[in-house]
Amino acid sequence: MYAFDYHKPRSLAEATALLNANPEARLLAGGMTLIPTLKQRLASPSDLVDLGGLPDLAGIFVGDGEVRIGAMTTHATVAHSAEVRAALPALAALAEGIGDPQVRHRGTIGGSISNADPAADYPAGVVGLGATVVTDRREIAADNFFTGMFETALEPGEIVRQVRFPIPEAAGYAKFPNPASRYAVAGVFVARAAGGVRVAVTGAGPSVFRVPEMEAALTASFTPEAIASVLVDADDLNTDLHATAAYRAHLVGVMAARAVTSALES
Amino acid sequence: MHNENVALTVNGRRHALDLDPRVTLLDALRENLGMTGTKKGCDQGQCGACTVIVNGQRINSCLTLAVMHAGDEITTIEGLEEDGNLHPMQAAFVRHDGLQCGYCTPGQICSAVALLAEHKAGWPSYATADVATAPVLTDGEIAERMSGNVCRCSAYSNIVSAIRDVAEGGRI
Numbered sequence: 001m002y003a004f005d006y007h008k009p010r011s012l013a014e015a016t017a018l019l020n021a022n023p024e025a026r027l028l029a030g031g032m033t034l035i036p037t038l039k040q041r042l043a044s045p046s047d048l049v050d051l052g053g054l055p056d057l058a059g060i061f062v063g064d065g066e067v068r069i070g071a072m073t074t075h076a077t078v079a080h081s082a083e084v085r086a087a088l089p090a091l092a093a094l095a096e097g098i099g100d101p102q103v104r105h106r107g108t109i110g111g112s113i114s115n116a117d118p119a120a121d122y123p124a125g126v127v128g129l130g131a132t133v134v135t136d137r138r139e140i141a142a143d144n145f146f147t148g149m150f151e152t153a154l155e156p157g158e159i160v161r162q163v164r165f166p167i168p169e170a171a172g173y174a175k176f177p178n179p180a181s182r183y184a185v186a187g188v189f190v191a192r193a194a195g196g197v198r199v200a201v202t203g204a205g206p207s208v209f210r211v212p213e214m215e216a217a218l219t220a221s222f223t224p225e226a227i228a229s230v231l232v233d234a235d236d237l238n239t240d241l242h243a244t245a246a247y248r249a250h251l252v253g254v255m256a257a258r259a260v261t262s263a264l265e266s
Numbered sequence: 267m268h269n270e271n272v273a274l275t276v277n278g279r280r281h282a283l284d285l286d287p288r289v290t291l292l293d294a295l296r297e298n299l300g301m302t303g304t305k306k307g308c309d310q311g312q313c314g315a316c317t318v319i320v321n322g323q324r325i326n327s328c329l330t331l332a333v334m335h336a337g338d339e340i341t342t343i344e345g346l347e348e349d350g351n352l353h354p355m356q357a358a359f360v361r362h363d364g365l366q367c368g369y370c371t372p373g374q375i376c377s378a379v380a381l382l383a384e385h386k387a388g389w390p391s392y393a394t395a396d397v398a399t400a401p402v403l404t405d406g407e408i409a410e411r412m413s414g415n416v417c418r419c420s421a422y423s424n425i426v427s428a429i430r431d432v433a434e435g436g437r438i
Contacts, residue, residue: 001288003267003286003288004267004287004288005267005268005287006333008334028334031329031331032311032329035290035311035329035331036310036311036329038288039309039310048287048331050333050334052334076323079389080387080389080390085397089397093392096391097392100314100413100414101377101380101381101411101413101414102311102317102326102329102377102414103311103326103329103414105323105325106325106329106330180312181312182413
């Protein structure tokens with residue numbers, strides 16, 4: 001790691017002041033991505049601002065047709081929350097499938113979506129459910145939040161406070177996990193709500209994306225068969241040693257069908 | 267860049283340290299406190315050899331900075347024995363031969379101890395078919411719940427036997 005100064009602010013205002021005073025500072029949440037990145041010397045922040053001293057940023061509230069999750073809430077907390085499992089079981093299952101127990105005890109929803117790894121699970125849930133990302137200065141609709149590979153709409157110094165998920169009529173998530181690390185080679189989140197069906201894909205492309213053809217077909221008929229003939233274009237998908245773009249395109253169809261089946265069973 | 271004063275509570279004992287903020291919890295345990303029971307395997311959060319229990323939760327000590335843990339209760343493999351006797355999980359690993367080279371073993375044992383607490387709290391896992399009922403610790407459940415700990419000697423079957431033995435109230 002390159003050298004940095006460490007800060008653990010006790011208020012959001014103090015965190016903001018530290019970020020404003022140090023343009024090369026980075027926020028530290030659970031550290032599950034940032035610390036390995038620092039070890040590999042792929043980042044050289046002047047300062048780390050640890051959000052672990054702000055208990056107001058962690059916590060779960062279910063009510064008013066929403067599940068609200070604080071940015072510093074860990075994956076394990078979401079996965080094992082009786083309230084989340086009752087109101088939005090697909091999201092609890094998604095959180096339970098991230099990494100392994102040790103990672104789930106530290107990794108946070110705010111850190112995951114701010115990092116916007118193309119193979120992360122949460123972006124599929126955030127976009128699939130049409131969630132709202134609440135920051136220290138504004139609310140950002142999920143469709144506008146993820147802008148590219150490891151890129152989001154967050155401005156310098158902007159801090160994610162909470163993610164608000166509307167509770168759908170039915171939802172499901174299915175992924176083809178990397179066998180060793182569990183990240184999504186291709187993962188699909190499907191949600192049916194009064195406004196229609198949303199289908200969000202992670203892992204397959206440079207960033208999470210929706211599949212309008214599947215959404216239209218599922219809005220007409222919410223069954224796995226309805227999307228059996230929808231072909232996903234492989235042109236913009238990822239190829240790496242684990243899967244070609246064509247294979248990922250195929251996996252998107254398979255995972256979407258499984259997600260619909262899961263939604264129907266929940 | 268500035269060092270940080272941090273007080274770490276490890277196995278019930280408080281240690282005041284003056285640390286470069288880059289020092290991971292793992293390196294603080296091994297290099298600064300001389301507690302080498304916790305092992306450094308991959309040092310990037312994939313193998314689980316460095317697993318310790320912080321405030322009751324198992325985490326990878328290589329993936330967290332020591333300065334982040336002021337005030338936390340940290341338990342390592344050295345803190346599991348009671349009055350000179352092996353912890354039941356340590357004894358079960360010996361009895362079931364749940365190791366070959368032994369390098370991953372401290373992490374496996376810390377992870378397994380936390381696993382039993384999580385199971386006792388009623389936490390389901392990815393392998394639980396019906397999350398509405400209390401999950402039974404089948405071999406499949408144990409394997410899923412131990413997925414953060416890799417054993418390259420592949421002692422998995424005996425590790426699972428040891429954990430199931432303790433879960434079922436086995437001999438000490």
